Amino acid sequence: MSRIIGVMLMPIPKRLSQLLLLLLLAGCAGAPKVTPVLEGPLVISTWPFGKDANDKAIAALASGRSLVDAVELGIRETERVSADGSVGLGGRPNAAGYPQLDACIMDGPSRDAGAVAGVEGVVHPITAARHVMEKSKHVMLVGEGARWFALEHGVESVPIDDLHDKKKAWVDGHRPKDVDRDGHDTIALLIRDKDGHIAGGCSTSGAGGKLPGRVGDSPILGAGLYVDEEVGAAGATGIGENVMRYCGSFLIVEFMRQGMTPQAACEEAVHRTARLDPRGYKLDICFVALDKAGRYGAAASNQTFPFAVATSGWSKVLKVKQVTPR
Numbered sequence: 001m002s003r004i005i006g007v008m009l010m011p012i013p014k015r016l017s018q019l020l021l022l023l024l025l026a027g028c029a030g031a032p033k034v035t036p037v038l039e040g041p042l043v044i045s046t047w048p049f050g051k052d053a054n055d056k057a058i059a060a061l062a063s064g065r066s067l068v069d070a071v072e073l074g075i076r077e078t079e080r081v082s083a084d085g086s087v088g089l090g091g092r093p094n095a096a097g098y099p100q101l102d103a104c105i106m107d108g109p110s111r112d113a114g115a116v117a118g119v120e121g122v123v124h125p126i127t128a129a130r131h132v133m134e135k136s137k138h139v140m141l142v143g144e145g146a147r148w149f150a151l152e153h154g155v156e157s158v159p160i161d162d163l164h165d166k167k168k169a170w171v172d173g174h175r176p177k178d179v180d181r182d183g184h185d186t187i188a189l190l191i192r193d194k195d196g197h198i199a200g201g202c203s204t205s206g207a208g209g210k211l212p213g214r215v216g217d218s219p220i221l222g223a224g225l226y227v228d229e230e231v232g233a234a235g236a237t238g239i240g241e242n243v244m245r246y247c248g249s250f251l252i253v254e255f256m257r258q259g260m261t262p263q264a265a266c267e268e269a270v271h272r273t274a275r276l277d278p279r280g281y282k283l284d285i286c287f288v289a290l291d292k293a294g295r296y297g298a299a300a301s302n303q304t305f306p307f308a309v310a311t312s313g314w315s316k317v318l319k320v321k322q323v324t325p326r
């Protein structure tokens with residue numbers, strides 16, 4: 001206090017610069033202090049199919065389920081429906097003609113996380129990721145090991161013996177021509193409860209026609225998803241290679257830590273990536289984010305990006321246009 005009074009008594013130019021310094025120091029001291037914008041819970045997720053997932057997540061919280069339950073139940077809905085061939089076992093196959101799924105989950109309050117990558121024949125990879133988080137001492141399992149662990153813990157599965165022939169044909173050089181190589185989508189779902197606690201999850205079948213064994217951004221913490229209980233959370237969709245080389249979700253959370261709104265932070269992450277990357281804005285990346293105060297935002301590099309937002313009072317699909325290149 002005496003320091004502030006001392007500053008007030010100084011000549012104006014010196015006083016101004018000292019005040020600016022004090023404000024700057026306050027801004028750098030840990031998480032930003034922001035006024036709550038929403039009182040109740042908030043969920044944001046990628047693409048229009050995120051709306052049903054958001055509704056499930058909000059309903060789960062309303063019925064007293066935990067934050068992590070809400071994330072898992074929301075994303076399971078998208079995996080169950082596998083509606084547009086992009087998430088879950090109905091998702092787009094890899095170059096050898098079968099789906100390999102990626103997912104991760106993060107819990108803000110406990111700082112726990114779990115992930116599975118390149119998992120085959122598992123109906124709910126988000127549940128498998130949650131089991132990794134809660135029932136193993138690891139954070140990520142891949143491929144065969146991830147499937148084994150999921151089955152050990154009773155995650156619903158389908159037989160994968162029929163994949164043997166597809167894998168052998170691929171190895172022998174008989175490559176299918178009819179694989180859907182263009183499409184890709186992902187659900188990244190972020191949630192903040194009424195007390196400001198944060199969690200998130202991400203699930204995808206990845207980029208259509210990807211090489212067998214390819215892992216994208218979605219199960220990688222800091223790339224396809226990042227949750228920081230102090231600040232907020234971010235999630236990504238789009239071409240994973242263009243997200244994971246820049247730690248997109250982590251970057252957004254760090255921008256929010258410096259005081260940016262979720263909207264400004266998502267846009268800034270796109271601009272930063274476009275400035276550094278030889279592709280410029282032709283990145284095909286989109287982000288969603290929310291912060292501890294209950295604000296949300298979204299941005300996309302080079303397309304209109306629909307995303308879904310819900311509170312306990314409303315549930316909508318919204319759209320952002322691509323950022324304006326700098």
Ligand code: SD4
Nearest residue numbers: 184185186206216238240
């Ligand atoms: C991936 N990011 O595996 C995912 C795919 C995706 O919109 O989100 N596409 O690269």
